Structures are given as C-alpha cells and as structure tokens.
Amino acid sequence: MARELGQMKSTAKASRWVVSDMSVADREEIASLFERVFHQSMSTSLWDWKYAAGRGSAVVARYNGKIVAHYGGIKRTLLNKGQEQESVQCVDTMVDPTERGSLSRHGPYFLVAQAFLDRYVGYGREYEFGFGFPNSRVMRLGEKVGIQAQVDEIVEPVWDSNAVSPFSGAVLDLSVDADVLEVDSQWSKMSACFGESIIGFRDSSYLRYRYAMNPSYEYELLLISSVDKSDNPGVLVLRQEGARILMLDIVGECKYFPALIQHARSMLKSRGCTELYTWVTESHFSLLDHEVKRVDRPDVRIPTSVCTNGPEPEELRGRWWLTAGDAEFK
Structure with missing residues (x-):
C-alpha cells in the first residue's frame, strides 16, 4: 500500500x-x-x-x-x-x-x-527546481494557489516548403556505435552554445529513451550531412502529422540551425506536406528565427515552483531552451 x-x-x-x-x-x-x-x-x-x-x-x-x-x-x-x-x-x-x-x-x-x-x-x-508545460488555465490556477510562477512561454514558429537543401539525411540507428558517437559529438557542440541557459541533455542516451523507446509515436531521427559526408551540420528529430511535419528536436552547433531547418523544409513537398513547425521557448526563439512564415502561440506556459525554498523565478526566467521534444506528450 x-x-x-x-x-x-x-x-x-x-x-x-x-x-x-x-x-x-x-x-x-x-x-x-x-x-x-x-x-x-x-x-x-x-x-x-x-x-x-x-x-x-x-x-x-x-x-x-x-x-x-x-x-x-x-x-x-x-x-x-x-x-x-x-x-x-x-x-x-x-x-x-x-x-x-x-x-x-x-x-x-x-x-x-x-x-x-x-x-x-x-x-x-x-x-x-522543476518545469512543465501547462496551459494558461492551469498556470493561473497554480499562481492563484501559490505553488508556481511563470518563467517562460512556448511559441510555435511555422515554415513553408519553399526551400532547397544542399544536404542529405540518413536515418540514425542508436544501436550502432558510429551513430551513437555522432549524436554525442553533436550534443557536445550544441551544449557549448548554451553556456548561460538551462537545457535538457540531448545525448544519445536521451534520444534513445525519448524517441526510440517511446511507445506512443514513431519518430524520424536523421543525421544531416553533405553529399560527400565531409560535413555534418547536425541531427533532426521529426514526426509527420498529416500535412505538417513537427520538428521535435534539433541537435548540433547553433550556427547550423538555419541549415538544419532549411533541410527539414526541403522534405515537405516530397511528403505531401505544406508546413514545418516546432515549439520553442519564447526567450530563445531568435535561434530559430530563419525565414519563418508565421509564429503561433499554442497557449503553453513554463512554470517553476514557488511553494518551497528554491531558486527564485527571476533566476530561471528567460533562460530555458525547450522545444517540442521536451514535452513528453508530443
């Protein structure tokens, strides 16, 4: 019991x-x-x-x-x-x-x-400290009863299919040592870009648990590379939703984010899709602000606890890098 x-x-x-x-x-x-x-x-x-x-x-x-x-x-x-x-x-x-x-x-x-x-x-x-993805109603309730405060908000950038990519994508198999090493290398480069931020691990162990072991959805884990394999800008995690593709995660050095987004966009037409979208904390949206068609607001807040002795909300506010993949229900 x-x-x-x-x-x-x-x-x-x-x-x-x-x-x-x-x-x-x-x-x-x-x-x-x-x-x-x-x-x-x-x-x-x-x-x-x-x-x-x-x-x-x-x-x-x-x-x-x-x-x-x-x-x-x-x-x-x-x-x-x-x-x-x-x-x-x-x-x-x-x-x-x-x-x-x-x-x-x-x-x-x-x-x-x-x-x-x-x-x-x-x-x-x-x-x-902790975090979550409540909607505004639940956020207001938490604030009303004195258990949480808002430290960020999710925005939803949307891209169209008007893109061509010089790169190719290969499916990652996280049971293969070479792919594990590549993901961990990309995560190491990415983590160096977020020195003052709060960011969840995106190494091979996490990607394996979050996506390969998830019983709810099938995901595409792609290593994006130049045709001659001499340059690997990073990793994309995607899931098709009807006429849209959701970009759950992007793993690589931040300077390559525009190239990775461009590649994901270039896949749309061949899949019969019209839009690519993702979630990202508003404080870090600028890292993905590359030829965005529009920015929607899906009514998702990021809270922190205030009912116990811990970091003040001001210490955490505006420092989270969270994307759609961080939400376990996506």
Missing part, C-alpha cells in the same frame, strides 16, 4: 481527500483517470516509459478510496550554466472532472501539487 505523506497527513485527513505516494498497484486506476481527463488512453507501456525503473514518481489523492487527483514527475538531466543537474518535469497533472469544483487551496489539485513539490523540489531535496 502506498505510504501516506507525512507532511500532508494532517491536511489530507482533515479534508475529504487522502494524499499518498503513487504505487505500481495504482497504475490501472491512474490510467482510468488519465482517460477521463485527457480523453486518451494510457497503456501499460506508456506508464512504464514514464514512471518505471525509477524514472518517475507521483502523488495521488483519494476520495472514498478512489483516486481523483494525480501529480507526476519524471527525471530530466539538465545543463544549468554548463553544470550538470537533475531536474523534474511535472507531468500528468490531473483532477477527476467530478472534482473540478474543488480547485482551491483546500482542493485535491492543491493537495497533490503541494505534496509532490514539497517532497521532491527545492533546496535540499531531490531536485532544486
């Missing part, structure tokens, strides 16, 4: 909800809640990809023994001003539709969020 959280024990028992750590035994019930909230299924393989083998943890709230709220987090290794650091990406924050009227400091959302953040996030805890 999941252990009841000590610091939330009196608050939870005084209310109608009981807060506890998630356990493997809760998997099916959490999947049912996920489907009621997001109208999508959560397979056993997806739950395992997120939470198994110590990758993730979560807090749940029960009413009459039934799980009605959930706040999860998965580990993410970052570079923060060039220093390696473990962080947590908050995921699967959900409240049963029957409990939506209880979105207050005494409701189930606040209880699970406060319990999770108090347990895992802040100075002296497992993670100094």
Whole structure:
C-alpha cells in the first residue's frame, strides 16, 4: 500500500481527500483517470516509459478510496550554466472532472501539487527546481494557489516548403556505435552554445529513451550531412502529422540551425506536406528565427515552483531552451 505523506497527513485527513505516494498497484486506476481527463488512453507501456525503473514518481489523492487527483514527475538531466543537474518535469497533472469544483487551496489539485513539490523540489531535496508545460488555465490556477510562477512561454514558429537543401539525411540507428558517437559529438557542440541557459541533455542516451523507446509515436531521427559526408551540420528529430511535419528536436552547433531547418523544409513537398513547425521557448526563439512564415502561440506556459525554498523565478526566467521534444506528450 502506498505510504501516506507525512507532511500532508494532517491536511489530507482533515479534508475529504487522502494524499499518498503513487504505487505500481495504482497504475490501472491512474490510467482510468488519465482517460477521463485527457480523453486518451494510457497503456501499460506508456506508464512504464514514464514512471518505471525509477524514472518517475507521483502523488495521488483519494476520495472514498478512489483516486481523483494525480501529480507526476519524471527525471530530466539538465545543463544549468554548463553544470550538470537533475531536474523534474511535472507531468500528468490531473483532477477527476467530478472534482473540478474543488480547485482551491483546500482542493485535491492543491493537495497533490503541494505534496509532490514539497517532497521532491527545492533546496535540499531531490531536485532544486522543476518545469512543465501547462496551459494558461492551469498556470493561473497554480499562481492563484501559490505553488508556481511563470518563467517562460512556448511559441510555435511555422515554415513553408519553399526551400532547397544542399544536404542529405540518413536515418540514425542508436544501436550502432558510429551513430551513437555522432549524436554525442553533436550534443557536445550544441551544449557549448548554451553556456548561460538551462537545457535538457540531448545525448544519445536521451534520444534513445525519448524517441526510440517511446511507445506512443514513431519518430524520424536523421543525421544531416553533405553529399560527400565531409560535413555534418547536425541531427533532426521529426514526426509527420498529416500535412505538417513537427520538428521535435534539433541537435548540433547553433550556427547550423538555419541549415538544419532549411533541410527539414526541403522534405515537405516530397511528403505531401505544406508546413514545418516546432515549439520553442519564447526567450530563445531568435535561434530559430530563419525565414519563418508565421509564429503561433499554442497557449503553453513554463512554470517553476514557488511553494518551497528554491531558486527564485527571476533566476530561471528567460533562460530555458525547450522545444517540442521536451514535452513528453508530443
């Protein structure tokens, strides 16, 4: 049985909800809640990809023994001003539709969020700070109940197909040593460009977990090279969505970003697509601002926790490099 959280024990028992750590035994019930909230299924393989083998943890709230709220987090290794650091990406924050009227400091959302953040996030805890991808409604709720503050926002640059590339693309196989070495080399070059930023690792281990092992989607991992293989500008991670291609990740030296985007655009017509798009934090959009057709705003905010003793929002604001691939649901 999941252990009841000590610091939330009196608050939870005084209310109608009981807060506890998630356990493997809760998997099916959490999947049912996920489907009621997001109208999508959560397979056993997806739950395992997120939470198994110590990758993730979560807090749940029960009413009459039934799980009605959930706040999860998965580990993410970052570079923060060039220093390696473990962080947590908050995921699967959900409240049963029957409990939506209880979105207050005494409701189930606040209880699970406060319990999770108090347990895992802040100075002296497992993670100094975390992040996530809530929409504006959830962001406002977090601000209202005093658990989070906004430090950035996602914008969605869109490109057309009017591009020609002098490069070619080869599918990467991360079970092949040469491809692993190439990805790690590209990540080393990229990380040097983000000395003052906060950026999640994009080495071969991460790309293998994030894309090759993901049970939800099929992705294309491409090494972009000159025809004679003498120059490798970098790596693209793509996924086709109907008439659009989503660029989830771009890995390489920043000066080659325009060439990599140009190559992705050049693929559109042959795929029957009209647009390439990605997500990127607004603070770092200038790195991708190359022949952009338009910039949409998908209503996605980047928060940080303020309910425990940790870095001030001002220390983190405007320093995140996050793209579509950092959002585990894309």
